[in-house]
Amino acid sequence: MTSILVSSNDKTITTDIAKQLAEKLDYTHLGEQFLEDVAQKYNTTDEKLQKALNWLISAKLLSNKSIDLHLAYIQEAVLERFLTDNVVCEGLGAHLYIKDISHILNVRILTENSDLKNNRLDDKSGYLKNFRKIIDKTNFIRTGSSNNIFIYDENDSSFYDIALNLEKIGLENIVDTITTMAKNRKFKPMTYSRKMLKDLILASKLRVLLLPRFIDFQVETKDGTAIVTIKCTKRQKAKIAGEIKVIANAIPDIKFVEVHAVLKLSPLFKNSTT
Amino acid sequence: MAVITISRGSYSMGREIAERVAKRLGYECISREVLLEASDKYNVSKNKLEKALQESPSLMEKLTHDKAHYVFYIQSMLVKHVAKDNVLYHGFAGHLFLKKIPHVLKVRIIADIENRIDVLAKRENVTKVKALSMIKKIDQQRRKWTNRLYRADPWDPVLYDLLIKIHKYDIDDAVELICHSISLDHFKTTPESKRKMDDLVLATRCKTALINSFPDIFVVSDYGNILIYSNTTETNVRKIKKLADDFASAKKTVNSIEIHNNVSPPDNAI
Numbered sequence: 001m002t003s004i005l006v007s008s009n010d011k012t013i014t015t016d017i018a019k020q021l022a023e024k025l026d027y028t029h030l031g032e033q034f035l036e037d038v039a040q041k042y043n044t045t046d047e048k049l050q051k052a053l054n055w056l057i058s059a060k061l062l063s064n065k066s067i068d069l070h071l072a073y074i075q076e077a078v079l080e081r082f083l084t085d086n087v088v089c090e091g092l093g094a095h096l097y098i099k100d101i102s103h104i105l106n107v108r109i110l111t112e113n114s115d116l117k118n119n120r121l122d123d124k125s126g127y128l129k130n131f132r133k134i135i136d137k138t139n140f141i142r143t144g145s146s147n148n149i150f151i152y153d154e155n156d157s158s159f160y161d162i163a164l165n166l167e168k169i170g171l172e173n174i175v176d177t178i179t180t181m182a183k184n185r186k187f188k189p190m191t192y193s194r195k196m197l198k199d200l201i202l203a204s205k206l207r208v209l210l211l212p213r214f215i216d217f218q219v220e221t222k223d224g225t226a227i228v229t230i231k232c233t234k235r236q237k238a239k240i241a242g243e244i245k246v247i248a249n250a251i252p253d254i255k256f257v258e259v260h261a262v263l264k265l266s267p268l269f270k271n272s273t274t
Numbered sequence: 275m276a277v278i279t280i281s282r283g284s285y286s287m288g289r290e291i292a293e294r295v296a297k298r299l300g301y302e303c304i305s306r307e308v309l310l311e312a313s314d315k316y317n318v319s320k321n322k323l324e325k326a327l328q329e330s331p332s333l334m335e336k337l338t339h340d341k342a343h344y345v346f347y348i349q350s351m352l353v354k355h356v357a358k359d360n361v362l363y364h365g366f367a368g369h370l371f372l373k374k375i376p377h378v379l380k381v382r383i384i385a386d387i388e389n390r391i392d393v394l395a396k397r398e399n400v401t402k403v404k405a406l407s408m409i410k411k412i413d414q415q416r417r418k419w420t421n422r423l424y425r426a427d428p429w430d431p432v433l434y435d436l437l438i439k440i441h442k443y444d445i446d447d448a449v450e451l452i453c454h455s456i457s458l459d460h461f462k463t464t465p466e467s468k469r470k471m472d473d474l475v476l477a478t479r480c481k482t483a484l485i486n487s488f489p490d491i492f493v494v495s496d497y498g499n500i501l502i503y504s505n506t507t508e509t510n511v512r513k514i515k516k517l518a519d520d521f522a523s524a525k526k527t528v529n530s531i532e533i534h535n536n537v538s539p540p541d542n543a544i
Contacts, residue, residue, distance in 0.1 A: 110431050157429050158283075158384050162451075163437035168379075168460050177454070184447060 002187035003027075003087045004178065007095040008109035013166060017109060018090040020175045025182060030081055030089040038077040042208075049074060053093065069211045076204040083197055095160075101197050103189040107178055108163040202226070202253055209247050214240070218265060224255035229262055237261035276461040277356045277378045278452065279368030281428070284412045285393040286385035287440055292364035294449045299456065302358070305365040308351040316347045323348060327366045329415060343485060345423060349544065350478045357475045359463055369433050370424050374542040375474065377467040379456050382434040383448065386441045469497070476500065476527060477544055483521040488514055492539035498529040503539035511535050 004027070006018045015031055022029035035049045052070035071093070078094050081087055082104065095106055157163055162181065164174050181187070202221040206228070210217060216231035226248055232240050241259035248257045278295065282288020289305070296303030309327070313320045326344035349371045355361055356372060369380040385393075387409070395405040420428045431437055436455050438448050455461070463471075473495040480500050481493040491514065492503040500522070504514055511533055522528035 108431060108437075110434075157382060157431040157434075157437045158386075158439065160431075160437065161439045163431045163434070165432075165435040168435040169455065169458060170460065173455075173458055177451070180454075181451070184443070186443060186447070 002182040002184075002189075003082050003085075003089070003104045004182060005095045005098060005104060005106045006088065006090045006109065006178075007107070008111055008166075010109075010111050011091060013109055013111055013171075014090045017171065017175060017178075018088045020171075021178055021182075022088040024175060024179050025086070025088070027086040027088045028081070030078065030085075030087050030094075031091045034078070034081075034092065035074070038073055041077060042073045044070065044073065053091075065211070065215065068215070069208070072204065072208045072211055076201070076208050079197065079201045079204050083194070083201060098200070099159075101200070102193040103187050104193075104197075105178070105182055105187050106159070106161045108157075108160040109166050109174065110163055111166040198253075199223075202251065205251050206248055206254065209250060210244065213243065213247065216265060221254065224253060225258065226254045226256070227258045227260065229260045229265065231263065231265055232261045233263070234261055276456050276463060277359065277372065277375070278362040278381060278456055279372060279378060280362065280364040280381045280383060280452075281367075281369050281434070282364060282383045283385060283390065284409060284416075285390040285397070286383050287393075287445060288364060288383040291383055291440075291445055291448050291452070292362055294445065295452050296362040298449060298453055299360070299362070301360045301362045302355070303362050303364070304352075304355055305363065308348055308355065308363070308365075312344075312347040312351045315351070318344060318347065327419075329419065342423065343489060346481065346485060346544070350482055353475055353478045357471055367420070367424075370420070370426070372474075373433075375467060375470055377461050377463045377471075379436065379452070379461050380434045381452055381455075382431075382437045384437060384439050386439070389441050472527070473497070474544070476525070479525070480518065480521055480528075481544055484514065484517050487517060492543035494540060494543040498527050500528055500531050501543075502531065502533045503537055503543055504533060504535050506535065508535075 004018075004021060004025075006014050006021070008014045018031060019029055021027065032050070032053070035046050035053075038044075038049055039046050048066065049070050052067045052074065055067045055071075074092055075097050078089065078092050079098070082089070082098070082101075095108075098104055098106070162178075164177065166174065169177070199221045202224075203219045203226065206221070206226055207219050210219070210228070214230060218229045220227045220229075228244055230240060230244070237259065240261070241257075244259055245257045248254050278301065280288055280292045280295070282292075292305070293303055295301070309320060309323050312318070313323055322340075323344050326341045327348065329341075345367075349367075352363060352368065352371050356363065356375075356378070369382070372378045372380075387406070390409055391402050391405045394400070394409060395402050398405070398408075400408070416428050420426050426433060436452070438451060440448060443451075476498065477493045477495040477500065480495070480502070481491065484491055484493070484502070488504065488506070488510065490505065494501050494503075500518065502514060502518060504511060506514075515531065515533055518531045518533070522531055
């Protein structure tokens with residue numbers, strides 16, 4: 001069955017639509033309440049996970065190790081749920097790290113940012129123009145974080161399978177449209193799409209294990225082979241590769257580990273997690 | 275009854291989708307026709323008009339306003355067509371030319387970069403590397419054009435009502451989705467939306483009457499009241515008023531003319 005990712009600039013709208021979709025399709029709604037389960041799984045707190053999610057939408061550019069680790073927890077837990085459940089997911093940043101999985105419908109709801117609406121002033125004052133600049137800047141920073149965690153521009157239309165204007169199409173029609181699309185045979189899980197999802201999950205699991213020890217790396221997995229690209233010198237590579245392989249042994253589905261040492265990480269490649 | 279604009283990235287099967295939607299709905303399907311008509315009516319070569327739609331104006335062109343004129347000519351032809359209703363336009367900038375008209379469904383068709391490369395490589399018989407370079411150049415040109423003339427990013431989803439990424443759907447699915455969306459109440463022509471379209475037509479005609487003498491004016495019409503925004507001397511303002519009054523006397527639908535000098539025009543001014 002298709003799973004659905006819903007995102008927009010307005011959290012309330014996203015949650016509302018996701019809940020309605022989940023009810024209509026009899027799917028599991030995965031929202032911020034899922035953080036409790038994640039906290040339990042990784043023996044951490046709701047607050048730290050929430051802080052990591054909030055960092056995604058904050059104006060701060062630099063994250064820290066704790067934020068990276070907690071985002072990795074969220075990523076791994078969310079991806080695993082996609083494998084087992086029919087899910088409508090929102091508010092967990094999933095639209096940023098789940099890409100190119102054909103049975104997952106990635107939907108963007110186009111709406112004016114609610115903060116902008118609530119603080120609308122007479123444009124002659126120039127305040128609105130400046131406020132828009134701040135919102136735009138926030139979105140840019142949110143998507144261009146340090147450590148190359150999420151480098152996709154979430155305002156880039158090519159990022160989504162479909163985008164729908166809320167004001168024009170209306171909430172009810174949006175829910176109907178997405179429900180109809182979810183039943184399209186093109187969004188049925190196929191062997192290859194489930195395999196791609198499993199590869200993503202494996203990569204995220206490895207990332208969770210590597211993060212306490214390393215920073216500045218990317219992980220990609222394919223057919224049981226993990227490819228870790230890490231920022232280090234060639235001199236350090238042998239030692240680091242050894243450590244990574246020991247850590248990766250804890251994941252039974254990873255058969256082989258390749259380690260590449262680079263001086264600078266390049267942008268994310270397909271189906272990798274960082 | 276409504277109007278559809280389909281904006282398509284290069285090599286994204288948008289044309290085929292547009293033609294099928296138009297056929298299914300019984301709409302008039304227009305694209306390059308507006309350019310050809312503008313070329314005939316305003317006596318400007320097709321090449322110049324095409325260039326005006328593809329390349330952003332250079333510094334010299336900004337001073338002479340040539341490209342802005344050519345873009346306006348094409349816009350005026352498009353407005354003339356869509357005023358009839360039940361029209362589908364696919365091509366450049368329809369979503370920008372008709373942005374404040376409520377019963378216009380603005381659709382964007384996008385394709386994965388890999389698919390676009392495949393289509394272009396096969397069509398032009400070039401390597402994939404070359405195809406990628408060509409696509410990037412086209413995308414960059416379009417981005418620049420939209421930014422320079424409309425201060426917008428063509429990839430910004432807020433410019434559209436519906437975006438469809440084509441590789442996940444059959445063309446039939448995309449057609450179905452568009453036909454379903456256009457049937458929604460919001461896109462039906464109402465007296466209010468018809469009024470806005472009539473105002474746009476009036477503003478376009480007024481600007482056509484003035485543009486040769488005063489290239490950098492902006493015009494908006496609201497309930498038949500024409501507002502002209504200029505940035506010029508008082509002498510020229512009087513000349514604009516005279517020309518506008520001549521236009522108004524020939525058109526019974528004009529209620530009044532106002533000229534605002536050194537005032538920023540609103541978003542919907544053309």
